[in-house]
Amino acid sequence: MSPVSDAFERAAGQGRAAVIGYLPAGFPTVDGAIEAAQAMARSGVDIMEIGLPYSDPLMDGPVIQEAVHRALMGGVRVHDVLRTVEAVAGEGVPTLVMTYWNPVDRHGVEAFAADLAAAGGSGLITPDLPPDEAGPWLAAAAAHDLAAVFLAAISSSAERIELVAGACRGFVYAASLMGVTGVRDTVSSGAAGLVARIRKATSLPVAVGIGVRDGAQAASVASFADGVIVGTAFVRRLLEAPGQQAGVAAVAALAAELAHAVRTPAPTA
Secondary structure (H helix, E strand, O other), X not given: OOHHHHHHHHHHHOOXXXXXXXXXXXXXXXXXXXXXXXXXXXXXXXXXXXXXXXXXXXXXXXXXXXXXXXXXXXXXXXXXXXXHHHHHHOOXXXXXXXXXXXXXXXXXXXXXXXXXXXXXXXXXXXXXXXXXXXXXXXXXXXXXXXXXXXXXXXXXXXXXXXXXXXXXXXXXXXXXXXXXOOOOOOOOOOHHHHHHHHHOOOOOOEEEEOOOOOHHHHHHXXXXXXXXXXXXXHHHHHHHOOOHHHHHHHHHHHHHHHHHHHOOOOOOO
8 A cells, every 4th residue: 555545544543534734845944844744644635735936826715826826936846846845745645746838838748747756755646647648647656656646626527527537546646625725714614525526436435625724624525535625724824923933832732723623523503
């Protein structure tokens, strides 16, 4: 089993969903992002996503766009992303890269897979790469034992969900809302239905992302999904912190809150 599969199996064995956290590499600095991600891992995040900053992040909301912009202005490069992956994976937490496809294509598909595996990475999440066009990446990922994670959306047809789920390795990412990333006041009413539809097509774990901001929402998602993905809420904590150490403390506190929430039984009516 892969480290990603192990993490989901471990969480399921404890009767809970896995907590998946996201931070972009290079924000507020490369070392600052590493310290923050390590703090999240130590505070209860089961799987980490490290974002590869990209100049045209069409799917990301304003919070992540701002963090990515600052990372790019700071000069972050692919090798910094891989150094971040290596440091976070060293905490014993499966670490995936979340990236638009263009940087991987420019780096070289096989070279990126080899470099990611060498850094201890566990896989890649590619939100803008259609699985029916992902043959070279799927081959490279398989050759280096990397998870290949694609997104299924609320708007996806049954046929599309089957295609996405069939291409995934590790887990299926259920994008619970249409539009860009960002926290929401409530969990999408369609999220549970999307998870149910995906489960008809695969036995892989299904993790829900886009919109979760706190422990209460995480507990709600954990009642019907195998994983809870939280990104913008972590990035916002870093953006709003008065300094690096305050930011690290803030993301660690949120990670602990989420970890506690998915371990707490949901109230019954």
